[in-house]
Amino acid sequence: VSDAAPEPINARLEAFSDGVFAVAITLLALNLAVDGPGHGTSLARQLGDRWPAFVAYVVSFFTIGIVWVNHHALMRGLRRDQGRRALPFLNLVLLLFVVAIPFGTATVADYLRAGGSDAHLAAALYNAIMLGMAVSFGTLFVWAIRADQFVRRLTGAEARRATVRFGIGNLVYVTAVGVAFISPPASLAISALIDVYYIAERTPSGGS
Amino acid sequence: VSDAAPEPINARLEAFSDGVFAVAITLLALNLAVDGPGHGTSLARQLGDRWPAFVAYVVSFFTIGIVWVNHHALMRGLRRDQGRRALPFLNLVLLLFVVAIPFGTATVADYLRAGGSDAHLAAALYNAIMLGMAVSFGTLFVWAIRADQFVRRLTGAEARRATVRFGIGNLVYVTAVGVAFISPPASLAISALIDVYYIAERTPSGGS
């Protein structure tokens, strides 16, 4: 790096975000922990009883992984020398929700089998965090379009299609929050289906 | 990288610091954890009672995020080939306080509603860590000016303005420590206001 050309924030923003994504995705596994021997419940029983923890681990792992992939797709399409003010703070709001995912995951895993209003609330909390993440990612995307931050400017049709897609994603998460108050497992299943959808689909970016 | 031009420490210092910032900011969420079912308190009640944990999470998250943005702004303005001795150690002192933020956050979140001298002490501890961080960041900045480390040398006016700004920031944190012994919530509110101020403002650097 030459002294004359100071590094734009993009590279470090990606490095910092990668670190946050990596730590958050790894902390998910902390909730798999079982009690040691001498607590009166066999290991087989504990692992069987804790199936929601394993399901929630896999769903949240792929959710964070997908957001990371979409984050990469978005970032690589951005100009390298502008938008320094808004970019890191909009990104920080996204990370605020990403970092809360292990908390939401542990809560839904613990309360899913408890039933009653606690299970409803736990599933709603989980999908509310996901919704917050989806909305803040969409905000970052819309900002990039409005502030003309893409290296290759999106056509009106591309921008509309992307906006529609984000809108649908957000609506599905809103639905998942609502469904949580009827059936927590169904609410978690919706989150899993969103993962499957995003693995098949891909966020458009100005860069490819 | 050519064998003839050994990499300056800046790149790895940023990578290491990014890692520390990323881990510290992610560990903040550990303190959001609630007890599992069967502890006699409903999830709704637990989440309601633990509102200081959520407030403290958001405040500390943005504090670390802002310090990261300022750290980037400072680092990208520095020369790439000098100051190897003092730079990593002054940076290490800054990180010592950054890493302590999740501890301070968890303590204030746990004790804010306890009231009495424990709540006072917790809020004072929290803002003392913030003050330590602000002072060590300011020290790094002043060192960079004095040791002529900026690629584009700051004018006397710029350096004075930056020094005044850091001085005010430090004074506000000193005030927050003092206010902690009168009203812990007011002390935490001052920290939140400092975040808002720094999101609106930006640290000057030689690089832009």
Added chain:
Amino acid sequence: VSDAAPEPINARLEAFSDGVFAVAITLLALNLAVDGPGHGTSLARQLGDRWPAFVAYVVSFFTIGIVWVNHHALMRGLRRDQGRRALPFLNLVLLLFVVAIPFGTATVADYLRAGGSDAHLAAALYNAIMLGMAVSFGTLFVWAIRADQFVRRLTGAEARRATVRFGIGNLVYVTAVGVAFISPPASLAISALIDVYYIAERTPSGGS
């Protein structure tokens, strides 16, 4: 980075994976923790009783380290501009198992000395995670061959030799899962021997 040449995913995929590997390998040490004083058991006794935790720590540390080295060897051989769809998701499946290693390690360390069916299950769980990791690494490798992703195309003989080697590795882990139901320590010893084998051997890659 020029605006005209958007960064391929490889660099960030490596950075993100490095982060996950680094966090997972560091979380292994959390399971070494002993109880503080006043729990009725001397520190010497605790450290002596917890020898499986130290053995499992070393075995898992080198396992993650070896996978990291093999991951580097594989990644550096890949083309920089293709395979963006499948690569991050196959990599994510690998990381899903890497992140579960601290959980498996803690479980086997806690239950190894308990004996009975719990010890059998713990050792089987541990090696099942290792098997999942080995299979997903092999899948990534086979995908790279089939999708012609290596910069320097492997010869038929090289590809066959690598496939045979992965097949043997997977078979040994299958054996370790089976042996777990006869002798948990022998099952753990097999994992340790696989580490020794891979430190001596090296994954081939198109790049060297």
Added chain:
Amino acid sequence: VSDAAPEPINARLEAFSDGVFAVAITLLALNLAVDGPGHGTSLARQLGDRWPAFVAYVVSFFTIGIVWVNHHALMRGLRRDQGRRALPFLNLVLLLFVVAIPFGTATVADYLRAGGSDAHLAAALYNAIMLGMAVSFGTLFVWAIRADQFVRRLTGAEARRATVRFGIGNLVYVTAVGVAFISPPASLAISALIDVYYIAERTPSGGS
């Protein structure tokens, strides 16, 4: 990065090591955590009683920071295209001890005030981990000299001086382990003094 020139392992080895150093140094703060209200001990009392945790935090934080600085100094002096076999595994042994530092730190912090043989053992364990780290760093350095890995070959005098310095460092840690059985606080003080010494001194490398 051109397809024709595969990246040497050095860059990712540094990135991975940076991640491990960053996580290990941040996990040190987990041991600062105090009990929440309602446990019968005031916060002021808890913070006062737990002074060894704060002292151990600062000492270990600077130890890891110094090893990171020395690691950088060593790595930047190495050739970029050789020694791929031994380098990652010798580095892994170093990291095995770095990752164990938070465990040693928590143990000595918990047991220092317990007195008796437990305090002796805790301080010995702490400095034994430091010794393991120092020996594995020295091994990496000696390997780099013997395998002619430095870009700028060290003179015989430089190599001898560096070897003597590492030898002295190791002897001091051996002494600290021995002193642990007489006076745990004195043993911890020796570790602190080694930090002060290394902040003043600097590891030589082929690169500067």
